[in-house]
Amino acid sequence: MGDLEIRPATAEDVPAIVGMLADDPLGAQRESPDDLTPYLIALDRLTADPNQHLIVAIREARVVGTLQLTIVPGLSRRGAARAIIEGVRVHTTERGSGLGTRLIEWAVETSRRENCQLVQLTSDVTRTDAHRFYERLGFTPSHVGFKLQL
Amino acid sequence: MGDLEIRPATAEDVPAIVGMLADDPLGAQRESPDDLTPYLIALDRLTADPNQHLIVAIREARVVGTLQLTIVPGLSRRGAARAIIEGVRVHTTERGSGLGTRLIEWAVETSRRENCQLVQLTSDVTRTDAHRFYERLGFTPSHVGFKLQL
Numbered sequence: 153m154g155d156l157e158i159r160p161a162t163a164e165d166v167p168a169i170v171g172m173l174a175d176d177p178l179g180a181q182r183e184s185p186d187d188l189t190p191y192l193i194a195l196d197r198l199t200a201d202p203n204q205h206l207i208v209a210i211r212e213a214r215v216v217g218t219l220q221l222t223i224v225p226g227l228s229r230r231g232a233a234r235a236i237i238e239g240v241r242v243h244t245t246e247r248g249s250g251l252g253t254r255l256i257e258w259a260v261e262t263s264r265r266e267n268c269q270l271v272q273l274t275s276d277v278t279r280t281d282a283h284r285f286y287e288r289l290g291f292t293p294s295h296v297g298f299k300l301q302l
Numbered sequence: 303m304g305d306l307e308i309r310p311a312t313a314e315d316v317p318a319i320v321g322m323l324a325d326d327p328l329g330a331q332r333e334s335p336d337d338l339t340p341y342l343i344a345l346d347r348l349t350a351d352p353n354q355h356l357i358v359a360i361r362e363a364r365v366v367g368t369l370q371l372t373i374v375p376g377l378s379r380r381g382a383a384r385a386i387i388e389g390v391r392v393h394t395t396e397r398g399s400g401l402g403t404r405l406i407e408w409a410v411e412t413s414r415r416e417n418c419q420l421v422q423l424t425s426d427v428t429r430t431d432a433h434r435f436y437e438r439l440g441f442t443p444s445h446v447g448f449k450l451q452l
Contacts, residue, residue: 166377173378180444194381202349208378222374227356228323228389229315231344239378264452271452274424274445286374286448287352295447297422298436302414302421 154212158258160199161206161218164214166191167217178276179241205262205283206239209251219255230254234262236239237273238257249275304362306389306401311356311368316341318365319358322391326425329391355412356389359401366393369405373416385413388422405450406439 154157161192170191174183186188198204203224209217220239226232237259242252274297275282283293309318320341324333336338348354353374359367370389376382394404413421414421424447425432431442 165440169377179378184380187343190381191377192381194377194383196376200376201375203353204375220376221374224372224386225344225347225351225354225386226370226388227319227328227344227348228342229317229408230334231314231340231342234342239374260450260452262438269452271450272424272448274422274447276445277443283446283448289450291448291450293427294449295426295445296433296443297424297445298433298441299411299444300421300439300441302410302419 156216156254157210158207158254159210161208163192163195165208165218165276168263169218169241171237172215172218172243173260175244176241178278204244207255207258209255210214211246214243216232217241217251219259221262223258223263223268224282229269232269233256234270234272235266235268237271240273252285253289306366306404307360308357308404311345311358313342313345315343315358315365315368315414319368319391322365322368322388322393328428357408358450359404359405360405361396366391366396367391367405368410369403370407371412373413373418377418383417383418384420384422385409385416386419387421390423402435403439406436 166188170183170185172184198206203222205217205221208215218241222236224234224236231268240255261273316338320333320335322427323329324335348356353372355371357369358365368391372386374384377431
C-alpha cells in the first residue's frame with residue numbers, strides 16, 4: 153500500500169467523509185450523502201474553531217479515514233484541558249491495515265501537543281470490536297456514556 | 303430555601319467552584335484548592351470561547367452548584383452539533399434539593415437553544431447514584447466511556 157498522509161479536512165473531502173459516516177450499521181440511518189449542504193456548513197464552523205481538528209487520512213489520493221478531535225478546556229483536574237475523539241471512520245478497503253491505530257495515535261500525539269491531560273471518547277455498547285481496539289491502545293472503559301436525543 | 307439563580311461563572315466564583323470539585327471522593331485526589339492560579343487561567347480560556355458555558359447556581363449569595371457545557375459542532379448526523387456536560391457538582395448542603403435536576407435542565411434547554419441534536423456526558427462507573435439520576439432525567443446509558451491519561 154502507498155504512503156499515508158494525515159491532514160486537516162477540506163470541502164473537497166466532504167463527499168468521501170460523508171460516504172464513510174453513512175457506510176456503517178449505525179450511521180446509515182442518520183446521514184444524507186445526497187445532500188451535502190449541512191455538512192459543508194458544519195465544516196466551515198469546525199475550520200473556524202482553533203479547538204477543533206477534523207482530519208482525513210489519504211492514501212493514493214483517496215480519503216480512507218477520518219476523525220474529529222475537540223480540545224475542551226476546563227477547571228477540573230487543576231485547570232486541565234481534555235481532548236474528545238468523535239467520528240472515527242476507516243474505509244472498508246482499509247480494515248485491518250492499521251489505519252485505525254494510526255488515526256488514534258495522531259489524536260493522542262496532538263492532544264499531548266495541546267497540553268491535554270486526558271483523551272476520551274465514547275463508543276456505542278454494541279461496537280464490541282471497537283472496545284477491544286481502544287483497550288489495546290491503552291484506553292480504560294472507566295465510564296458510562298449517557299446520551300439524550302433532543 | 304431562597305430563590306436559585308443560574309449564571310455564567312466569574313473569577314470571584316472560582317474558590318467556591320474548586321471547593322466543590324475537591325469535595326468529592328474522586329476529585330479530592332486531583333484538585334489543589336490552595337493554589338487557584340491554574341483554575342483562573344482555565345476560566346479565562348473558557349470565557350473567551352463562545353462554545354463554552356461554565357455556570358454556577360447561586361442561592362442566598364452562595365455558590366451551591368456548577369456545571370460545564372461544551373457545544374461541539376461536527377459533520378456526523380447531518381452536520382449536527384452536540385453538547386457535552388462535564389464537571390457537575392452540587393454543594394453537600396444542597397443534596398436532595400432538586401438542584402442537580404435544575405442544573406441538567408438548564409444544560410438541556412441551552413443545548414436546544416444552540417441547535418444541538420444530542421446532549422451527552424460520561425459518568426465514572428463507580429458513581430451508581432449519578433447513573434440512576436441521569437436515567438431518571440431521560441438519558442440513555444448507550445455508550446462505553448473510554449479514557450486515556452496523558
